[in-house]
Amino acid sequence: MPDDFSPVIRTDIPHSARIWNYWMGGKDNFDIDRVAGDAGAEVDPDIVTMAVESRQFLVRAVRYLAAEEGIRQFLDIGTGLPTMQNTHEVAQSVAQDSKIVYVDNDPMVLAHARALLVNTTPEGVTTYIDCDYHQPEQIIADAHNVLNFSQPIGVMFMGVLGHARTYEDMRRIVSTVMDAVPSGSYLTLWDGTIDSQAYVTLCENYAKTGGVPYIPRPREEIRAVFDGLEMVSPGFVSLTQWWADGTDEDDEASEARPISAYCAVARKP
Template sequence: MADKRPIRTDIPHSARIWNYWLGGRDYYEADRMAGEAGVAGYPEIKAMAIQSRQFLIRAVQYLAADAGIRQFLDIGTGLPTMQNTHEVAQAAAPDSRIVYVDNDPLVLAHARALLVNTTDEGVTTYLEADFHQPDVILADARNVLNFSKPIAVLFIGVLGHARSYGEVRRVVDAMMDGVPSGSYLALNDGATDDRAYVRMCENYAKTGGVPYNPRSSAEITGIFEGLELVEPGVVPINHWRTDEAAHGIRGTSAWGGVGRKP
């Protein structure tokens, strides 16, 4: 069914701003202005956007190549950019099945055109749903994924849009309750350890876009409660399975990790 909701070009949208920070072309003037304002207030944000994508790539490579995962549920996928989940997963395991989830009409339009299967053996598809509705996501994903086998659930930089930490926990707990033992959770989100970054998020909320609420590193770690953390645990995303910490490179103001459901 075609999405009939209008695309609001006069209000900035986080997926399009993220695309702007990543050097993409899928944004409008309101997004560019909000993106430039973000850079002015927090110059490191472009690097954080790239680091978030690199974290996704490393996490999916680990899951497909090392953990043997063949099913991925990428929730709040955003606009397609470089090395999307299906490209990384299917490069490591050609039979990987990927379901993208988003509720933004521009994202869905691009998904139809660009999120195309890269192998004959695999499956790449998308569904329209809001991450606040885990029951809907789980029900629709059953049409594509085999829920008797492990599934990797991905939330990459999206849970900050939840209004409260309690809502974050409700959504993630419902998703992980719905997938079988041996499944994985991979997520990252902005953290409150840098006041300039927090101020940038506060200013973004004044633009009319959906507010983004960074959490403390302890809260982000708490999302993995009950899961078996993959080394090195929940850390700044540029320190996750890299040698940057050993080289003394400062951690970014986004934390993330990967955990396995026992």
Template structure:
């Protein structure tokens, strides 16, 4: 029998999480997602590279946070569908006691949560909460049941803030969550920028398809979300360049996706 989330899945409306999975070579998408995904590739062929490179960026970020920064708690907001090198897998490979809380409200992603929850280490914790990232107070309240908000937390927004209804909403979401975390916590995020006209057009066409709008913003607008935080080495820039040893496929390729990692003083 289908679980409660499977019953909510719309197969007639494209989902950014499922389209992203299609671009990354996964299998968790429907025909409508494939059609929109292939149409998007015709508009901006680089989007598949963005999908792959964003996952490599996530892995480097989590390895840094769990390793050098010794973060043992992670809050991954808007995580999408699990694929390869998921946050808990990377973190717990470095520190088995890591606690990872995923946040999403996509029914397909939530359906996968059951399998995801069984793949944690004995020492660590992996949890998946059903929350809309437009409700940051709810996210903090529910995450408090799992994470210790008196200890540093690595908060991650990986390519999802473009779904914020306005730029003010985007800043409010990030600030509300980060205000709840203690000194020594980290903010890690990336998002698509307006540098590529093809990418901007792709986002416009995606909105016309019926999917939840995604609004690319300028580099300066995304960088400003980090105001008040201390960038770690590599600073703010293309995700392909962030602590990249240039051995990964597509390394250093210029794409219109920018981000960074910064510490809360």
């Protein structure tokens, strides 16, 4: 069965990271990905908005954590293809000594990571781990080589947990990582929900192409991943509606139309 964990880069099967790159306006994709992306956008036109808004959420959240909460370490799990304003670029623009560890195990993602995910400052650290996020214990062990687990860490799962094999796997992955980081760390996460039938249909159609299925889940199941953590304002909201005091003085995201992708930033007490 073809999957995203194969050591061979397949150009005959659409790949979610490459399709996402296409929707965001990137160039790191193949014909099969563009065909799948165009077909998906016909089914759910909001998917392009979701792709663009997901990167805006990443930028706002990382800037908030670095500038307002003093976070200097980030563990970005399920990185995807590098595009514009990646985690290290945002964090190191605020604090030059920020350390960022990216995690992925897709061969195309890692090839691009080696070329593009490099320090923007001499004081900072930017590196990557080749690991499947279904193995969170290994991620933690490898991240210890770079990050100081006695200091707060910003943990990120940005639109990737729909690839978790089951809901129980999703909860286990997140809780294992969050249990390993200290008090004062943050979880930043977004994922697609079943609120939109068009989005559900898009995901079902994608699975039929041979790509690794992406499973949209009820909003309540994604919200439950934050149990025991302290939500940052405005809480658990649509991607288009997340903001944080001090992130952007002209922010009007709270008035934007919601889409079927929800997110939050939350602190570990």
